[in-house]
Amino acid sequence: MSAKQFHITTFGCQMNVHDSQWLGKSLEALGWAQGTEMDADVLILNTCSVREKPEQKVYSHLGRLRDLWLRNPELLVAVGGCVAQQVGETFFARFPYVRLIFGPDGLPMVPDALARLTREPDLRMSFLDFTESFPERDAALAEPGVQRQAYVTIMQGCDNFCAYCIVPLTRGRQRSRSSGSILGECRGLVDRGVREITLLGQNVNSYGLDSKSAGTVKEPGFPTVLDAIASLPGLRRLRFTTSHPKDLSPETITAFGRHQNLCPHLHLPLQSGSDAVLRAMGRKYTLDNYLDLVDGLRRTRPEIALTTDLIVGFPGETDRDFQLTLDAMRRVGFASSFSFVYSDRPGTRAANMDGKLDRDVKAERLRVLQDVQSELSEQWLGRMVGARVEVLVEGESRKTSEDLPSCRGRDEFGQTVNFPVPPEAPRDMIGEIVPVRIREAKKHSLWGCMEVDG
Template sequence: MLDLATTKVHDEQRQGESFAPFKEDPNAYNKLFYIESYGCQMNFADSEVVAAILNKEGFGATRKVEEADLIFINTCSIREKAEQTVRKRLTDFKKLKTARPGTLIGVLGCMAERLKSKFLEEEKLVDIVVGPDAYRSLPRLVDEANEGQKSVNVLLSREETYADIAPVRLNSNGISAFVSIMRGCNNMCSFCVVPFTRGRERSRDAESIVQECRDLFENGYKEVTLLGQNVDSYHYIPKDGNESDAVSFAKLLEKVALIAPELRVRFSTSHPKDITDEVLHTMAAYENICKCIHLPVQSGSTRILQLMNRTYTREWYIKKVDRIREILPDCSITSDIIAGFCTEEEQDHQDTLSVMDYSRYDLSYMFFYSERPGTLAQRRYKDDVPLELKKQRLQEIIEKQNQLSLENYKKDIGRTFKVLIDGDSKRSAANWVGRNSQNKVVVFPKNGAHKKGDYVMVQINDCTQATLFGTII
């Protein structure tokens, strides 16, 4: 979400970034591709699948868009501003194509299906349009585009999970990696386009997930993040099995955690209605399953939650927070919050602020409501909260989160955490940066005895609202 306001954005959630495979030699290929990705972690993971498919066709990645034979932009439809940014970038790419005839431009991902005719015919910005379930068809589409055809495949699938494709790790630090465990979403939240752009929910073969995580660990990776639109509804039944053989998300978490104690396991995103006690107890049982849960609330008002079709009430959400705190006292909780949804009144807004106070989020992704074409909300409700009021309420939410984050981080001063070193701090090569189990960024001086990928114990002595500062002990 490109116009989100947040107290911090972790490296793995960067927006609008171009990628090339880690330790990839572009000189090994005669043809080059460039990918720029926007939006959620799933989009970044999808770009790694696309890279693997293109590598097999003889294309190498480049970070220099001006030398690419293929230019792709992996798109996000969550927010209107995201679409505006993508359109601007496509205009920039079209200028590059004018200077370098023969270059092909393609749109991948969530905007592909909804805006395919505009991109191809009305604005003539692209040559290839490919939806999230159609990446296997890219080689054929590239050939068609090279022959002068406008190539499109935006068909959604009930089976595609790309389970057999080993992703090419893009711009990787060699320490952390995303692993997609499922695709699509069955939750018809009224504000969301995902069920229409990514299709129905389907879970990937559990053993293929475990094997991918094992391969990553054997290749030096120390952390995996299991990705899905709603990971808690993961449910895989082997082809020759029955319900008694089913793998739940809790069982999958355990399988990955058992690969090695040194492999950290994270996951995103959870839906409050689906995260179970079994998942929480599994997290408590394994030290290497990180104690951090992203639990989007969206609104603190039961009335607004019903309009959003979130299927829980304010009181139910609060009880879920209580249960997490009971089973995992040291767990970090983060959230998503929408300001100014249809018909929202001042009391609804105050309900959201009070839920924030109760839940004490370490971080929230906060934005004002932006009506998306084709969603249930667009068809059912009037977007009737004035823009200025949306912005005012969003600012109050941001200020509340900034306050909570700083208070939470101050409580960590004096504590000692196990930190995985991600690499050099951006501000000084004299410092390491890493994250603790709660996914909080920790910066600390180097002492010469450690390297990237090591675990170290760090005592915290200072903080901001987004970063902990400490010393190795």
């Protein structure tokens, strides 16, 4: 009998990507094989509902799966992630081929549930309850030497309840993972050859702040955990995301000066440059607070690349508020940003606010903002020309130069770098960290030459 085949489609944030990677490895450990969407016996959608557009993509995708189900009535479809948590068992009534629904906390139970569902064709299951503590799951580690980059989740959920954000409703209240489990997973990854680790959480800076209220053993704060991981022998690079400005401590900022393997790149969502809008959003900091953090980071690590999230068209945003956001972008000089038009999310405070803006006004503001960011990104990339960076090679590049094969990867600042591979270099460099001298700045990436010793 051939192995069951599965296919995972992932929407949304890096946490979803990491969850899907864990699920794939876990199913492979059960003897399953990854297949294409056309050939798989089990299709899994890991969903995101932070904004309206990704949610609508889920419904559209499920509608397209109907034809596959009609050709193969034994097809099993599972829907997980934030949309599943939000919509719940409504999926069962709307899509008869959906037989498993699971929220973020239900993920650890999914591999065994899928195995059972393939044996019992009339069964449907849902895992939508939140757990009181961090939902631990068995590690699904790659063979030694295979994986060079890894993600480690350190907390789940959020207690901030920003006015526009659905995360506390779909991922629950904040629950920090035990520091021992985090450090043990990181140590195991480094021992298997992982060179770069990214710590994940809805708000990594607030790690440990929930422990006392939850009645559990008090965990150390984020700076302590960050120091311990950065000190692991053999770990070349460490990153973390996402950071809330209100919880970015002086100790975390100074860590960028203590640990050279803590990459000089921080994603620090601003959302708006207007204090009035930030107050309406419930962000709990002012623009001056944010700029003080930026100044502290640049005193500690002058070369640091700062990236951000921005929302345009929040209810009540005036032309002046929007201009303050553009001014803040230029003041900080963001290397890049993720920018979005505000959209109502069910259950959030902002959905019931007055002062909603016309769609065309929001679209025009987004266009202007993204034009400003394009200028800032071009300036940032231009300043990199002539610099020597360390590139973690991720694969072959589609770009070529002088008929030489080329590689692509990311430097310590998080920028994509392409470079030709000289004849004297090793043939297989994927997963290696190599020195590259930047020769040219493209629109969204860099082009360089690998420096070979001798």
